[in-house]
Amino acid sequence: MTTTADQLFAELQTIVGPEHARRDGDLSAFEQDWRQLAKGKALAVVLPADTAQVAAVVQACAAARRSGLAVSIVPQGGNTGLVLGGTPDDSGLQVVLSLRRMQTIRAIDRQNLSMTVDAGCILQNLQEAAAAEGLLFPLSLAAEGSCVIGGNLATNAGGTQVVRYGNTRDLCLGLEVVTADGAIWCGLSGLRKNNTGYDLKHLMIGSEGTLGIITGATMKLYPQPVATCCAWLAVDSLDHAVELLALSQKHLASGLTGFEAMERDALALVEKHMPHLRMPVALAAGQAFILLEYSDDESQERARTRLEGLLEAAFEAELLTDGAVAQSMEQAQRMWDIREHITLAQAAExxxxxxxxxxxxxxxxxxxxxxxxxxxxxxxxxxxxxxxxxxxxxxxxxxxxxxxxxxxxxxxxxxxxxxxxxxxxxxxxxxxxxxxxGVGRLKRHDLAQYKDPVALSMMRSIKQALDPLNLLNPHVLLPEVAATSPEVAHD
Amino acid sequence: MTTTADQLFAELQTIVGPEHARRDGDLSAFEQDWRQLAKGKALAVVLPADTAQVAAVVQACAAARRSGLAVSIVPQGGNTGLVLGGTPDDSGLQVVLSLRRMQTIRAIDRQNLSMTVDAGCILQNLQEAAAAEGLLFPLSLAAEGSCVIGGNLATNAGGTQVVRYGNTRDLCLGLEVVTADGAIWCGLSGLRKNNTGYDLKHLMIGSEGTLGIITGATMKLYPQPVATCCAWLAVDSLDHAVELLALSQKHLASGLTGFEAMERDALALVEKHMPHLRMPVALAAGQAFILLEYSDDESQERARTRLEGLLEAAFEAELLTDGAVAQSMEQAQRMWDIREHITLAQAAExxxxxxxxxxxxxxxxxxxxxxxxxxxxxxxxxxxxxxxxxxxxxxxxxxxxxxxxxxxxxxxxxxxxxxxxxxxxxxxxxxxxxxxxGVGRLKRHDLAQYKDPVALSMMRSIKQALDPLNLLNPHVLLPEVAATSPEVAHD
Structure with missing residues (x-):
């Protein structure tokens, strides 16, 4: 007999407690993306307390789906995504499974340079927990005050430190995942080397909640740089910007921790809408501008010397038309502020x-x-x-x-x-x-258009293999995956 | 009607040319692993010239298998593996598909710090090609003179530079793969960021030829370090060795490019069997010894100063009982020689x-x-x-x-x-x-024993989804995967 939505809701309330499974009142914080591109209507919003509850929720939804109810699950972290990968459609048949209550830092292993955390931990909290141990967790992006690590992993978030430390996947040593049939895969691990089979960790990372629900992770930590130094550089073409990148990589090697480029029009918008943000170099000085960050493992003095050495070489090679080196952490922060205000300036425009x-x-x-x-x-x-x-x-x-x-x-x-x-x-x-x-719901049609068809076919086979009910985030990522059972009306 | 082995062999000869599909004469270079643990008997050894031929070979074998011939394919690179992942069993029903003829370096993009290569390129050739451009391809391991990059990728090889540059998977930007049904997935890419779906690249890497045959790869390059400096250090316990590792990571950060440990008994074997290799520090000086390599992006002088600074701190922290710093590249090479002779000393013993x-x-x-x-x-x-x-x-x-x-x-x-x-x-x-x-044939039973059962179940589902005929390296990695069709007698 088909489970009804009401029956499933009652079951979910039993699993997570009545106050943590909701379907009434204002749920827009869960049903709408933060850019307000789309607002859906969930069957329920559930907030499990731990991994076992996540597994139980998935099991309940899978059983309901097998019984004929066209329910599916949308895993959600901080709901800061840009492609509608974490909010429900308007069918009233999707359960939003929010990881927000799971915020425990389970362990920090200073010697092994790793930490094991709940998927719902806010990124900034992880940065701060690492810093409290004198270590660095390098993932950094605009939403870091509200995005959570599970979402960063599910979307393989990038950010501003990728040039040195890689994307989120490069920072992950192990995962704990609830599978589509509600089993718990204990793949947490502090290992740097483990060649025992298919790399399921990397398969889950970036899969946008379509293959499993990430509930925990072991992440890499790094020694903190001793000093950081920034420069704001003007170039007269992107050709020179790219040559400057190569020169910087050669001179600064792994000390190059940031290399952001902005064309003049982007900064002109910032100047127009945020006139209080003073440009370090006049916009007339170049066609494009580079915010370059160098991190040194020895001293502030050396950081400055090394950065100035690079700039000398760049001026000699006639790559730069102007430039300024931040004289303090505060000046460096102001440079980053300008970079980060482009999005706001665009919104204001x-x-x-x-x-x-x-x-x-x-x-x-x-x-x-x-x-x-x-x-x-x-x-x-x-x-x-x-x-x-x-x-x-x-x-x-x-x-x-x-x-x-x-x-x-x-x-x-x-x-x-x-x-x-x-x-x-x-x-x-x-x-x-x-x-x-990522792809989310917004870019599914682009995936259909531009992805190598052999790759797309392999992706479909994998989705079918790991989530045969098409229970997990079925409207996300893959274009039109057919559910095997049951037929789902709103697909 | 079932294809016969003779018919398939004739077809393979047509695809790759008669001289490159062999079944007679001495084929032990392909049928036996280099440690001579096991010698098999192949249906044929085929050496395709390019990716299209690889695809045609797979298609022919898949068709034969569908017709009822219990053929399967063993992809082989340099045949330097340690776990019997690249040699055939003795059924006479496995086709060894050797990538050895595919040795073209397709492109080097200096600006993008990447190179695209055939899977059959010998690792050392890639190191040298990078060096000729003033760049570094950091993968380095004992078999580098004969192993090939396709095998390094299929097994996710490690080596001596992992502490700084990661495993082979961390050095790969993109892959070209022939799938189990003989399609070509063009996943070659110089991109550092690409969040458009499941990471098939990482799924293929380390899958030991069971999910697809890697025919080409785009690999990362790095700026060459300006100077490298080595030390040989004695400690009185592994506890101190591990503390020294943490201290080194803190002091040297990304400059730490090697940290090898050897317990005294291992070096005693070298001293016994290779007395001409002089120990940099007397064995009596410690219980374990560390070969530490530091690479600097500035100068030889700074490399020395930084390394000596670390050693001072380590002596102060009472972690070291003795130590020697290599005074030349030659002395450094001798330290590495000792490390690399342990395996030979063990064989001599x-x-x-x-x-x-x-x-x-x-x-x-x-x-x-x-x-x-x-x-x-x-x-x-x-x-x-x-x-x-x-x-x-x-x-x-x-x-x-x-x-x-x-x-x-x-x-x-x-x-x-x-x-x-x-x-x-x-x-x-x-x-x-x-x-x-890796796992190969040697450690399949260990996988059954020690792998998380949920992970193992996902691995099986993926294998079944991407290779439903169980055509690719069926005796490797996964314990007892049942073939769906046809029934294969020797499984």
């Missing part, structure tokens, strides 16, 4: 289209020229606001409506046009249409 | 049991004490020869027959006894029974 693309860094100048040219053909007056993590080949190639145009109308009508022009270029340059944000 | 285990580095002293105690209970006079990549928590915890005993008899009769004692300890300390060598 009006609705716009976001793109999160990557190409090999060697291809960046040619790609940007080509993408701008192609975009101009179809949207002649649209304004490209281009900035990003150049050190990783990752650009936020955003598009703002033409000056004076109706931004809402522009966004509503031109999104596909802009995407097609940009992503076709990305594809031609061997790039990715989603470098760090 | 006689047949022995090899174990390749890892535990979190913080657990190493307790693990070694416990494992020695447990081993002594069951094999009181067996001699532990313990050394390895301490910086990665990876020990080669080898066991030599008792002094004067019949080594062949000891190895033949005590292997399981030793393994059980050691691996039970490994397991109790959250470790791995195969840190860098």
């Amino acid at each position: 009006g609705l716009h289209l976001k793109h999160d693309v990557s190409v090999p860094s060697s291809q960046i100048p040619a790609f940007v020229r080509k993408a701008k040219a192609e975009l101009a053909k179809v949207l002649p007056d649209a304004r490209v606001i281009n900035f990003g993590h150049l050190g990783d080949g990752n650009l936020h190639f955003n598009v703002q409506a033409p000056e004076g145009a109706d931004a809402r109308d522009f966004v509503d009508t031109q999104q596909r046009v802009a995407e097609r022009a940009i992503y076709d270029c990305v594809n031609a340059f061997g790039g990715s249409f989603s470098a760090e944000h | 006689g047949l022995h049991l090899k174990h390749d285990v890892s535990v979190p580095s913080s657990q190493i002293p307790a693990f070694v004490r416990k494992a020695k105690a447990e081993l002594a209970k069951v094999l009181p006079d067996a001699r532990v020869i313990n050394f390895g990549h301490l910086g990665d928590g990876n020990l080669h915890f080898n066991v030599q027959a008792p002094e004067g005993a019949d080594a062949r008899d000891f190895v033949d009769t005590q292997q399981r006894v030793a393994e059980r004692a050691i691996y039970d300890c490994v397991n109790a300390f959250g470790g791995s029974f195969s840190a860098e060598h």
Whole structure:
């Protein structure tokens, strides 16, 4: 007999306690993404206290689905995603499984440079816990005050330190995961080497909650750098920016911990909307600007000397048109503030289209020229606001409506046009249409369009193998996976 | 109608050319592992010239298997593996698919710090190609003169630079793979960030040829260190060795590029069998010895100063009982020679049991004490020869027959006894029974015994999903995967 939604809800309340399984009142913090792109309606929002409760919730939902109820589960962390990967649709048949109550730092092993944590731990809390031990947890991104590590792992988050420490997957040693049939895989591990079979950890990371629910993780820690030094540099082309990147990698090696690029138009928006943020170098000085961060393991003095040595070489090679070195931590922070205000300045300027693309860094100048040219053909007056993590080949190639145009109308009508022009270029340059944000519900159609069909077919086979009921986040990532059983009306 | 072996062989000859598909003459270079643990008999040894030929070979074998011939494929690289993952069984029904003819370096992108290569490229050739561009390809291991990158990837090889650069998987940006149905997945990529779906690259890496055949790869390159400096250090316990590791990580950060540990008994064997190799420090000076390598991105002078600074701190902390710093590259090479001769010294001493285990580095002293105690209970006079990549928590915890005993008899009769004692300890300390060598045919039973059952079940599901015919390396890695079709007599 088919379980009803009411019966399932009652069961979920029994598992997590009545106050932690909700379906009434204002649930928009769970049902709507933070950018307010879409608001869904959940069958229930459940907040398990621990891994065993997560497993029990999954088991209950799987049983209900097997009985014929077209329920599915949307795992959710801090709900800070950008691609609608963590919020429910409006069917009223999705259970939002929030990890927010699971916030325990289970263990820190200083000697092994690792920490084991609950998936619901807020990223900033992990950074602080590491710092309290004199260690560094290097993952850092704009949402760090509210995003959680489980979400960072499920989406393989990037951020500003990738050029040195890699993406979230590179920082992970082991996982604890609840599988689609409600079993618990104890893959927590402090090991740096373990060649005993398929790397399920890496398969789960970046799978956006479609293959399992990450409930815990063992993450790498690093020695804290002794000193950090920043510079703000003007170049007259992206060609020079990319040459500067190579020179920086050669001179600073693993000391290069940040290499952000911003085209002039992006900074002009910041200057317009946040005039209190003073540019370290006048915008007239260059076409693009680099925020370069160097970290030294010896001393502040050496950090400064090394960074100045690089700048000397860069001036000699005629790569720079101007530059400023931060004279204090405070000045460095102000440089980062400008970088991080571009998004807000874009918002202040009006609705716009976001793109999160990557190409090999060697291809960046040619790609940007080509993408701008192609975009101009179809949207002649649209304004490209281009900035990003150049050190990783990752650009936020955003598009703002033409000056004076109706931004809402522009966004509503031109999104596909802009995407097609940009992503076709990305594809031609061997790039990715989603470098760090993931696919979610927003970019499923792009996956269908641009992903290698052999890869897509393997992904489908894996999804089918590990989640045959299509219970876990079925509307996310993979385009149109058919459920085997039961037939799900709203798919 | 069932394809016969003769028919398939003729077809393979057509695909790769008659001289590159062989079944007669001396094929022991392909049919036997280099340690001569086992010699099989192949249906054929085929050496495709390119990826298209690999795909055609797989298609032919898959069709034959579908027709009822119980053929399967064993992908082979340099045939330097240690766990029988790349040689055929004696059924005469396995096709050895050797990548040896595919040795092209397809492209080097200096700006992007990457190179794209055929899977059959010999590791040392890749190191040299990178060096010719002034760059570093850091993967380094004893077999580098004959192992090939496809095999390194299929087994996720480790080696001596893991403490700084990670395992082979950490050095890979993209793969080209022929799937089990003979499709070509073009996943070559120079991207540092790409969040568009499941990470098939990491799934293939370390899968030992059971999910696909790696035919090409894009690998990371690094700036070359400016200077490298080595020290040979004596400590009076592994506790101090592990404390020294933490101190080194703190002082030298990413400059720490090697941290090898050797217990005294291991070096005593080298001294006995290779008396011409002079120990940098007398064996009486400690219970264990550390070969520490530091790499600097500035100068030889600074490398020396930094290393000496660490040693001063270590002596002050009373971690060291003696030590020597290499005064030249030649002296440094001699230190590495001693480290690398332990395996040969063990061979000279006689047949022995090899174990390749890892535990979190913080657990190493307790693990070694416990494992020695447990081993002594069951094999009181067996001699532990313990050394390895301490910086990665990876020990080669080898066991030599008792002094004067019949080594062949000891190895033949005590292997399981030793393994059980050691691996039970490994397991109790959250470790791995195969840190860098993989599973192959040799350690399948250990996988059945020690792998988390939920993980094992997911692995089986994935194998079934990506290779439903069980065509690719069916006797390797996974314990007893049942073929769906056709029934295969020799499974």
